[in-house]
Amino acid sequence: MNKTKRATSGVENGEKGGDGGLIGVDDSALASAISNGEDLGPFIRAAFEIGRPESLIHQLKGFVKKKEVEIEDLCKLHYSEFIRAVDELRHVLLDADELKSGLAKENKQLQLVGDGLLTMLDSLIESHGTKKNLMGAIDSLKICTAVVDLCMRVNDHVLENGYYPALKALDIMERDYMPVLPARALRQLLERQIPVCRAHIERKVNKEFNDWLVHIRSVSREIGQLSIGQASSARQREEELRGRQRQAEEQSRSGSKECVYMLEMEDLDEDDSQLKFDLTPVYRAYHINTCLGMQDQFREYYYKNRQLQLNSDLQISTAQSFLESHQTYFAQLAGFFIVEDRVLRSAGGLMSSARTEQLWESAISRMTVVMEDQFSRMQTANHLLLVKDYVSLLGATLRRYGYQVGPLLDVLDTMRDKYHELLLTDCRHRINDVLANDKYEQMVMRKEYEYNMNVLAFHLQNIDVMPAFPYIAPFSATVPDCCRIVRSFIEDSVSFLAYGGHMDYYDLVKRYLDKLLTNVLNEALLRLVRSPTLGVSHAMQIAANMTVLERACDYFAQHAAKLCGIPMRLVEGPYGALSARVTLRNSQAVAHDTMLKLVKSKVNEFMLLTLNINWTPEDPLQSGNDYLNDVIIYLETLAETAQEILPLDAFDKVISGVLEHISNCIVSTLLSEDVKRFNVYAVMGIDADLRLLEQFADDKYQSSGLEKQPGSTNLKGCLAEARQIVNLLTATQPELFLNPVIREKNYSALDSKKVIQICEKYRDLPEKMFGRGTRVAPKKKALDSLIKRLREQ
Numbered sequence: 001m002n003k004t005k006r007a008t009s010g011v012e013n014g015e016k017g018g019d020g021g022l023i024g025v026d027d028s029a030l031a032s033a034i035s036n037g038e039d040l041g042p043f044i045r046a047a048f049e050i051g052r053p054e055s056l057i058h059q060l061k062g063f064v065k066k067k068e069v070e071i072e073d074l075c076k077l078h079y080s081e082f083i084r085a086v087d088e089l090r091h092v093l094l095d096a097d098e099l100k101s102g103l104a105k106e107n108k109q110l111q112l113v114g115d116g117l118l119t120m121l122d123s124l125i126e127s128h129g130t131k132k133n134l135m136g137a138i139d140s141l142k143i144c145t146a147v148v149d150l151c152m153r154v155n156d157h158v159l160e161n162g163y164y165p166a167l168k169a170l171d172i173m174e175r176d177y178m179p180v181l182p183a184r185a186l187r188q189l190l191e192r193q194i195p196v197c198r199a200h201i202e203r204k205v206n207k208e209f210n211d212w213l214v215h216i217r218s219v220s221r222e223i224g225q226l227s228i229g230q231a232s233s234a235r236q237r238e239e240e241l242r243g244r245q246r247q248a249e250e251q252s253r254s255g256s257k258e259c260v261y262m263l264e265m266e267d268l269d270e271d272d273s274q275l276k277f278d279l280t281p282v283y284r285a286y287h288i289n290t291c292l293g294m295q296d297q298f299r300e301y302y303y304k305n306r307q308l309q310l311n312s313d314l315q316i317s318t319a320q321s322f323l324e325s326h327q328t329y330f331a332q333l334a335g336f337f338i339v340e341d342r343v344l345r346s347a348g349g350l351m352s353s354a355r356t357e358q359l360w361e362s363a364i365s366r367m368t369v370v371m372e373d374q375f376s377r378m379q380t381a382n383h384l385l386l387v388k389d390y391v392s393l394l395g396a397t398l399r400r401y402g403y404q405v406g407p408l409l410d411v412l413d414t415m416r417d418k419y420h421e422l423l424l425t426d427c428r429h430r431i432n433d434v435l436a437n438d439k440y441e442q443m444v445m446r447k448e449y450e451y452n453m454n455v456l457a458f459h460l461q462n463i464d465v466m467p468a469f470p471y472i473a474p475f476s477a478t479v480p481d482c483c484r485i486v487r488s489f490i491e492d493s494v495s496f497l498a499y500g501g502h503m504d505y506y507d508l509v510k511r512y513l514d515k516l517l518t519n520v521l522n523e524a525l526l527r528l529v530r531s532p533t534l535g536v537s538h539a540m541q542i543a544a545n546m547t548v549l550e551r552a553c554d555y556f557a558q559h560a561a562k563l564c565g566i567p568m569r570l571v572e573g574p575y576g577a578l579s580a581r582v583t584l585r586n587s588q589a590v591a592h593d594t595m596l597k598l599v600k601s602k603v604n605e606f607m608l609l610t611l612n613i614n615w616t617p618e619d620p621l622q623s624g625n626d627y628l629n630d631v632i633i634y635l636e637t638l639a640e641t642a643q644e645i646l647p648l649d650a651f652d653k654v655i656s657g658v659l660e661h662i663s664n665c666i667v668s669t670l671l672s673e674d675v676k677r678f679n680v681y682a683v684m685g686i687d688a689d690l691r692l693l694e695q696f697a698d699d700k701y702q703s704s705g706l707e708k709q710p711g712s713t714n715l716k717g718c719l720a721e722a723r724q725i726v727n728l729l730t731a732t733q734p735e736l737f738l739n740p741v742i743r744e745k746n747y748s749a750l751d752s753k754k755v756i757q758i759c760e761k762y763r764d765l766p767e768k769m770f771g772r773g774t775r776v777a778p779k780k781k782a783l784d785s786l787i788k789r790l791r792e793q
Helices: 002-016 027-035 041-050 053-077 079-159 163-180 184-254 280-291 295-313 322-346 353-377 381-399 406-414 416-437 448-454 478-497 506-529 536-564 580-612 627-645 648-671 680-703 715-730 734-738 740-746 752-760 767-772 780-792
Strands: none
Touching (some): 027 053, 079 163, 184 295, 184 381, 295 322, 353 381, 353 406, 478 506, 506 536, 506 580, 680 715
16 A cells, blocks of 8 residues: 555656656656556556646656666676676486486386386275174174173073163163274164063063062061060060169178179170161162162052051951960061161162051051050950060060150050959959858968968068978968068069059059958958857957958068069158058958957856856865866966967967956956855855966966066956955955045046946855854945945945
């Protein structure tokens, strides 16, 4: 663009006039443009535009001439060099001709040689094409060979049940080889057979899984039984450990210096290694279906099939009673949920916690209904206990696997009262049989093992030293038999209440134990005591038995506490006291009263003989009246037996009661209508009788140990009324009875009305009898005076 502008400006300058004097293109500008090789078009266009192309031609010619002059000058200046150059150029042309001929010759030879090489090159190119085709064929064969090899491996894996490697091989075949497989027929074959092979694997895996479903249901019972057995063994070890702990505690409390404390480290965790069941078909089926993209369908299939199996397992067998089939029933369910727990923890998401919990909730709701229905039909405590024990073991087993077993324990808790009512009914029958079959004679134990079994076993011994054998116990066979019944009741009660919903069940055991002792044992003893056919010996033995049974309440409480794991120090205080002990103590009072009533009745038979007494004898008696011999013999026998088997307070009550009754009988005889009159000899006979009775009372008071008993009264005082009336009748001054001081001291037991009635019957001896013996001062007048003054008061 700049050159054009310069040329244009040069043209414009030429129009104005230049060095040539002609109006045209500037010579310098034109020369510069030609020298620089610029386009002359603008100059030509400008010349024609002004209508003077001749001027431009003239300038160009002038420029040519000018340059020719310059060339000529230059040639003249370099003439020699130019000549030399021309010579050299001539020589070069000669050499060029020689070279050309040589090249032609060489080219001819090269053409001759090149023709052969071209032929060989064509062969080489053809060989390279063949090689390329062969290499392509080889690569295609390798691909096909690899595909065929994969197909063979798939077949082998399927035959060997290696379904996952077979599926992986199919995936590799489909992903890596199918897009590049050159053999169209083979590719089409694979496209048809790969889905067929996958479907075959799916069928095989599902068939194995279905076989596993059948198998696992058949072995679930064994799994449950084995696991429940492990729970039972663990419970037994726990009880043994508690027993050793209680023994160590008792030795510590007793202050034994020979205690050896040993800490045993035991692995109380249950070993699940024995619970061997194969879940490989489940894992394989779930994994294969996951690889096939059907995991959701398989989860649903698994859940529905297991739900159907569970519903079937929850059905009760009608071919057997529930008592016979309950273990297999619960073991089957335990095995089912143990398997489900293993599947939940190890199958990689096959079962979710929510679905497992859903199965458990449906199962436990059904089980509670079944248990409530079956328990309501049971009428035997042992049957209830048997089922309860297995259910508690089932709960302990499934609790280890994380299942909530509270509803099961709640059902057991609701059956608690019914179980104990059945147990009380059974114990009532057994106790009634024991009481009905007892001879109510003191037990004779001839061997040490009998003593251990009947006395030491229930802490019934009075001394800690082993007695000489044969040993005669103060109780009859009723006591150890009833103790065994009570002990079995405690053990059965603890067995039912233990491992249930209550952690501290000692209060419940104690409450039911009180109910047994009060409503069953005590009532049975009272019915026996109130029997109209009861004899004195039986009544005394029953009273003695009640005393021993009341003392055995401490053992019952301790045994219950021991089984419940309660420290002995708590039982020894108010916490462990049985209220039945008070009831048995009150019943002892009833038995003592009944026994005393029977003794008095027997004594009345002897006292009826007083009607045969000659109340107006003519000679004084050398000894007591005849009836008293029988009374003394009976009292001696009664006291001997009572002293052996009754406690001191009961012995005191019986002997003092019968002596007081004899005293009342003597006074009643003197007051009776059958005795119209009596004389001093008859009074002397009664006095002799009282001395024998008083001697008996003193002997028993001393030999029985009553004199050492705080608060006890002298047995002789029980004869006070008869003694004082005899003393009054034999007194030389009976009027002293009116003296309050003397009366309070010597005649406090006498009633004035009775004194009047008895004294009115007194008669002095006839005068004709004074010569036969010792003279007795008449005192009829003194007694009449006493009667008169008493009536005046």
